[in-house]
Amino acid sequence: MASSGNFCTLNPLAKSANATVTKGNLYLPSVGYPSNVVGTMAVSSGKWYFEARCENNYGAYDSFGVIVSDDYTYLTQVTGSITGEINWTQLSEVRINGSNQGVVNTQYYNGDTKIVGCALDLDNNKVWFHGNGTYVYDNDESSANPNNNTGGYAIPSALQGKHFLPLMGTNAVGAPALRRANFGQDSSFGGDETAQGNTDGNGFGDFYYTPPTGFLALCTANLPISDDIDPAQTEDDYPAKNFNVVTYTGNRTDDRAVDGVGFKPDLVWIKQRTGGSNPSILTDSSRGATKRLESNADIAEGTDSDGLKSFTSDGFTLGTNDKYNWENGWTYTGWCWKANGGVTSSNTDGSITSTVQANTKAGFSIMTYTGTGSNATIGHGLSAKPDFILTKRRSASQTWGVYHTSLGATKYLALNTNANAGTSSSFWQDTEPTTSVISLGTEGRVNASSQTYVAYAWHSVEGYSKFGTYKGNGNAEGVFLYLGFRPRLFVTKKLGSDNWVVIDSARETFNAMGEKILMWDTNDAEFDPSAVNLDFVSNGVKMRNTDGKINANATDYVYMAWGDVPFKYNNAF
Numbered sequence: 001m002a003s004s005g006n007f008c009t010l011n012p013l014a015k016s017a018n019a020t021v022t023k024g025n026l027y028l029p030s031v032g033y034p035s036n037v038v039g040t041m042a043v044s045s046g047k048w049y050f051e052a053r054c055e056n057n058y059g060a061y062d063s064f065g066v067i068v069s070d071d072y073t074y075l076t077q078v079t080g081s082i083t084g085e086i087n088w089t090q091l092s093e094v095r096i097n098g099s100n101q102g103v104v105n106t107q108y109y110n111g112d113t114k115i116v117g118c119a120l121d122l123d124n125n126k127v128w129f130h131g132n133g134t135y136v137y138d139n140d141e142s143s144a145n146p147n148n149n150t151g152g153y154a155i156p157s158a159l160q161g162k163h164f165l166p167l168m169g170t171n172a173v174g175a176p177a178l179r180r181a182n183f184g185q186d187s188s189f190g191g192d193e194t195a196q197g198n199t200d201g202n203g204f205g206d207f208y209y210t211p212p213t214g215f216l217a218l219c220t221a222n223l224p225i226s227d228d229i230d231p232a233q234t235e236d237d238y239p240a241k242n243f244n245v246v247t248y249t250g251n252r253t254d255d256r257a258v259d260g261v262g263f264k265p266d267l268v269w270i271k272q273r274t275g276g277s278n279p280s281i282l283t284d285s286s287r288g289a290t291k292r293l294e295s296n297a298d299i300a301e302g303t304d305s306d307g308l309k310s311f312t313s314d315g316f317t318l319g320t321n322d323k324y325n326w327e328n329g330w331t332y333t334g335w336c337w338k339a340n341g342g343v344t345s346s347n348t349d350g351s352i353t354s355t356v357q358a359n360t361k362a363g364f365s366i367m368t369y370t371g372t373g374s375n376a377t378i379g380h381g382l383s384a385k386p387d388f389i390l391t392k393r394r395s396a397s398q399t400w401g402v403y404h405t406s407l408g409a410t411k412y413l414a415l416n417t418n419a420n421a422g423t424s425s426s427f428w429q430d431t432e433p434t435t436s437v438i439s440l441g442t443e444g445r446v447n448a449s450s451q452t453y454v455a456y457a458w459h460s461v462e463g464y465s466k467f468g469t470y471k472g473n474g475n476a477e478g479v480f481l482y483l484g485f486r487p488r489l490f491v492t493k494k495l496g497s498d499n500w501v502v503i504d505s506a507r508e509t510f511n512a513m514g515e516k517i518l519m520w521d522t523n524d525a526e527f528d529p530s531a532v533n534l535d536f537v538s539n540g541v542k543m544r545n546t547d548g549k550i551n552a553n554a555t556d557y558v559y560m561a562w563g564d565v566p567f568k569y570n571n572a573f
Contacts, residue, residue, distance in 0.1 A: 004204040005220030008041040008050070008166065008183040013535075013542045014480035019169065023190060028168055028179040036169030039183070040539055041218045042069040042482045044122060044163045044462075047146075048218055049200065049211035051117040052168065053180045053189040054090070062170065062179065063089040064116055066127065069163040069482040070468050084159060085167060088116065088129040097156055104129075104136040115193070118166070119146040119212050125160050126152040133209045146212040165482065166218070182207065184217035224462060242338045242362035242464070243562045245488055245506035247273075252320045252327040254306070258334065261315040266339035266357065266366060267456065268308060268316055269295070271518050272323055273507075273526040275330035279323055280520050283308040285342035286357055286366045287454060289316075293392055295415050295520045301394040311342065331526075333507055333518070335489060339366050349379030349436045356381040363459040367438075368394075373449030375429055377437040386433045386457035387467035388560055390415060391445060395452040401427055401445035404558045406469035407495075408432065409439070413558075416521050418499045433457075464563045474553025478534070478543025485563030486538050491520070494549065495556040501549050503534070505564060511535040512544055 009025040015037035020029055028037060039050075052064055065087035087095050094101040119128040119135075128135050128146045137144035137151035144151030168179055180189045184205025188195040198207040205217035216222040241263050248258050266285040272278040280295040281304075289310050292302045306319030316334070318325040324332065340357035344366075347356040352372060358365035358381030365381045371393075380386060387405035392398070392415075400415035407413070409428040411421045426441035433439065438457065440447040447453070460466045466483045473479055489504045500520035507516045507526070514532035518524075533544035541561070543551040550557070 003221060004184070004217070007185045007205070007220075008039045008218035009185075010037045010166075010168065010181055011040045011480065012037075013537065014038045014040075014165075014482070016169070017475070017477055023180070024185075026181045026183075026185065027190075028181075036167065038067060038069075038168075039166035039181075039218065041183075041220075041223065042163035042165045042484065042539075043120075043218070043224065044161065045224055046122055046222075047212075047215040048120045048122070049117065049207070049215040050166055050181065050183045050218055051115055051208060052182065053192065053208075054114045054116060055179070055192075063087040063095075063168070064179075065118060065129070065167055066120055066164040067167040068159055069165050070470070084162075086127050086153065086155065086159075087167065088118075094129070094153055096153060097159065101153060115189075115208050117209055119152075119215050120164060121146065121149075121152070121215070122155075122164065124149060125155040127155060128152045128212075130209070146215065163482065163484070184219055242359060242364070243488065244336050245504045246315065246334045246336065247506050248332055248334070250322075250324075250326040250328075250330040250332060252322075252325060254320055255309065256318045256325055257312065257315065258318060259312070259315045261334075261336045263336075263338050264311055264313050264341055265316065265336035266311070266342060266359075267337040267364075268311070269335040270308065270324055271333050271335075271502075271520075273331040273333055273516075273518065275326060275328065275525070276322060277523050278525045279523045280518075281307070281323060284366050284454070284456075285311050285339070286344055286355065286368055287394070293394070293454070295400065296523050298397050298399045298416055300396050300398075333504070335504070337364050338362065339364055344368075345381075347379035347381055350377035350438070352376045352378045352440075354378040354380075358382055361461075363461045363465060365457050367455040367457065369453055369455070371440075371447040371449055371451045371453060373442060373447065375442065376440045376447060378440060378455070379437055380433070380455075380457045382457065382459060383435065384459045385435055386438065386459050388458045389433070389438060389455060390457075391453060391455040393445060393448065393451050393453055396448075398445050398448075398451075401443065403428055403433070403438075405467055406558050412445075413493065414445075414521075415500065418497050418521055420496050458560075466561050467559070469556060469558050472543070472551040472553060472555045472557060474546050474551065474555075476545055478545065478551045480543070481541045481559065481561075483540040483561050483563070485540075485561075487536050487541060487561045488564040489560075489562045490534075490536070490541055491560040492550055492557050493559075494552065495558065498549055501532070505536055511537075514545075514550075517549075 010021045019035040019037045068084035117130040135144035187206045187208040196208045198210040200211045200216045271280045282293045306321040307324045310317045339359045344357045347354045354367045354369040360383045389403040391401040402413035409432045412427040426443040429439040429441045431439040502518040512533040515528045531547035535542040
């Protein structure tokens, strides 16, 4: 029988301050409220089943269900009033997105020692709950059956397409009932029940009740991942073959080779870490080696014949320019992405013909185009809507224009400044990118008449990259961001006057991270802010302090992350 890998557990990094998880991170004891905890695995598609044993009923307001992974209000709120939740409470109420859906039959939950279950269908956007094996819906258990898709609670459109995590916790002021989760590890619930040995359709798991047909255990063997980056296919599909970070020390020798990237890169973003002025320089194979743009400046494209001179099968070569390769112990880092090996093609999907090279597997493309000064569109060559777009005028000085999916098409950021997001229809025409084109307004940063531009676009890829938002809590027990992979590069930007903070696992190889900060919008050297602490873990990022650059209270941030190893293939949490 194939290995199930690791099963989901309750996440000790993603819980309320009052919550405690014990007994293999499956048990939620009785403590004060708010006391909420989520699971370690999130899913955005497919059908999933898990269950829990409620030891007794204190007249408490315990709840059980799921919550979207990008809503972190569960840390400080009681379940039952949280946006993004779908919960069944011990009051026998079902609450969706904070709204009470009514009472279901109380005998199936509100009593002593019940085994409850959740069947989550993200293909048909429905959720079912059962108590002691009987599925319930609107106080009529006869109409609820996930096996034939009857009954069940609809997932509202605002939550569809998001990643969901299991959620357990309190609904109000009462202490929660003692609760032990089972994601397929143990249908005896630690020896308190007689094991039943029911598996999912793939033969994985040990459940007390039989999972509905087609519903799977939350284990790494079942986790979805883009087939394009599955290492079981070919080496080229692995995340490390599409993105990597390298570090090196300058030596001022001409034609110096920087190897170890693992592939021929098409975008190399070099940041000088020590010594002198420390710009951030972007060179790509569409514009050509030696062509320089700086993320920390609004200057036009320049030529450094002694800078990055060529792209090689395992990295790149450098000249003797001090911004790339100086002696005296100056150190550098290079963030590297693979597009299409420098092979471009004409794209006529938009009203402007763009020149594109795209890596559809890894969700990255490079576009060059000439502006018209009128509302227009350009083709990006990807198979999905871009989540993060960087645009720069090449032919003249101009601030960078940035689109981020969490802000939407009415907003823009500037890569070379620490400014807050602005609002303008002249950037993206207030029109979201599509699976084929990006809309451009008349703003000079994206589309001035007869001016030349380059744009870089990325979209999230399961198990490899993710672009999202979070709200800081100003607490040392900070926000946990579920990514679905261990990040290789993590970038965060406070939506206010603060920098683009860059952390990667090439420069920092162990937790806590944050002692070697770089910033995309300045020419500052690498520094240790002493107050920035966070952990890179197998499925995401855990904030560990109150520093305003990453975790100010009630403050919004956007983030960009590219992966190292997908959670599906990690050996441990």
